[in-house]
Amino acid sequence: ADVNKGEFAHYTIKEIFEQRTSVKAATYQEEHKIKVFCDTIAAAGNIIVTGSGTSYHTSLITSMAGCRALKKRFEPVMASEFKYNMDSIDKDTVVLAISQSGETADVLSATKLARAAGAKILSIVNVSTSSLARAADVSLAINSGPEIGVAATKSFTGQVSLAYSVLDRISGGRIGFDRDAVSDKITKMLAGSAAIERLVNVTMPKVNDIYLLGRSIHFPIALEGALKMKELAYVHAEGIAAGELKHGPLALMDKNAVVFVLNPDDKTYGDTLSSAHEVKTRGAKIIGISNVSNDIYDAMIEIPKMENELLYPLVEVIPLQLFSYYLALRNNVDPDFPRNLAKSVTVK
Numbered sequence: 209a210d211v212n213k214g215e216f217a218h219y220t221i222k223e224i225f226e227q228r229t230s231v232k233a234a235t236y237q238e239e240h241k242i243k244v245f246c247d248t249i250a251a252a253g254n255i256i257v258t259g260s261g262t263s264y265h266t267s268l269i270t271s272m273a274g275c276r277a278l279k280k281r282f283e284p285v286m287a288s289e290f291k292y293n294m295d296s297i298d299k300d301t302v303v304l305a306i307s308q309s310g311e312t313a314d315v316l317s318a319t320k321l322a323r324a325a326g327a328k329i330l331s332i333v334n335v336s337t338s339s340l341a342r343a344a345d346v347s348l349a350i351n352s353g354p355e356i357g358v359a360a361t362k363s364f365t366g367q368v369s370l371a372y373s374v375l376d377r378i379s380g381g382r383i384g385f386d387r388d389a390v391s392d393k394i395t396k397m398l399a400g401s402a403a404i405e406r407l408v409n410v411t412m413p414k415v416n417d418i419y420l421l422g423r424s425i426h427f428p429i430a431l432e433g434a435l436k437m438k439e440l441a442y443v444h445a446e447g448i449a450a451g452e453l454k455h456g457p458l459a460l461m462d463k464n465a466v467v468f469v470l471n472p473d474d475k476t477y478g479d480t481l482s483s484a485h486e487v488k489t490r491g492a493k494i495i496g497i498s499n500v501s502n503d504i505y506d507a508m509i510e511i512p513k514m515e516n517e518l519l520y521p522l523v524e525v526i527p528l529q530l531f532s533y534y535l536a537l538r539n540n541v542d543p544d545f546p547r548n549l550a551k552s553v554t555v556k
């Protein structure tokens with residue numbers, strides 16, 4: 209396996225840049241396997257999607273997108289919570305388990321319990337020889353190559369890309385995922401890395417509390433961005449469904465808060481802009497991630513317009529990964545191997 213850092217200072221930044229090609233690699237699948245995988249989802253009465261950490265965020269996105277593309281309920285369940293949510297599982301249930309390593313104990317234990325209750329198991333992994341690949345009736349691999357950095361980066365966009373191509377295949381293209389178009393757009397986002405580095409080192413005051421706001425398909429990216437900031441830079445960060453702001457988090461907003469607003473001009477735009485006004489009024493600094501500029505943003509990260517709003521997560525997450533990486537460097541943290549964390553948590 210190719211595990212040297214090449215021209216890059218850390219595995220994490222190398223892996224962030226590898227997303228230019230790994231999103232494409234994720235969608236090359238053996239015909240008979242992807243067919244059975246898709247047929248199993250199409251025939252399911254009841255679909256549960258599970259994973260841990262970043263792979264749980266993929267589960268949230270897959271569930272929202274699955275529901276929209278197939279007009280069928282998908283239920284996301286955190287792998288660590290799975291055993292408390294077993295009551296509806298039966299032989300018409302399909303459990304789709306998502307894991308980069310395929311060795312996460314919580315995920316393996318969820319699939320074991322689900323199988324005992326009669327469910328069929330599908331998995332999406334990066335390591336094709338892993339325990340989770342073997343535990344499934346059908347397993348697809350995202351072909352990202354080794355991910356060494358403890359915090360997941362390329363495996364996340366690979367998982368989302370594969371899930372989208374599966375859903376497109378079943379629905380006759382309702383998501384409209386085009387691997388070449390997505391790869392081009394990610395490449396453009398990565399070309400802006402110096403601007404993100406500047407944002408961290410020059411534009412942003414010292415940050416202690418970061419909030420990320422997003423609705424709908426952007427909410428899982430708010431969670432994923434916050435997870436990256438915690439893992440890589442040891443900064444307190446919180447992803448918030450923007451509509452929940454008024455139910456509590458607004459009390460925390462003051463001039464020391466830095467708030468990322470995930471706000472492309474899709475059907476969440478107007479409501480999320482109102483949320484941005486709410487926090488701005490309390491003095492918070494706002495970083496907009498959008499394809500349209502607005503005076504309300506203290507800084508803006510431009511993303512391209514996407515044909516279908518479900519595709520935004522694949523470009524929105526890139527500046528958040530980069531921001532977390534540069535923030536780790538600024539905080540003198542080794543981004544590849546954060547304290548107290550393991551790449552693969554094989555104990556419960």
Ligand code: G6P
Pocket residue numbers: 260261262263306307308309310311312315358359360549550551552553
């Ligand atoms: C660990 C890692 C996370 C990862 C999670 C799930 O906690 O530090 O980055 O998202 O495990 O890993 P998996 O291999 O199951 O995707």
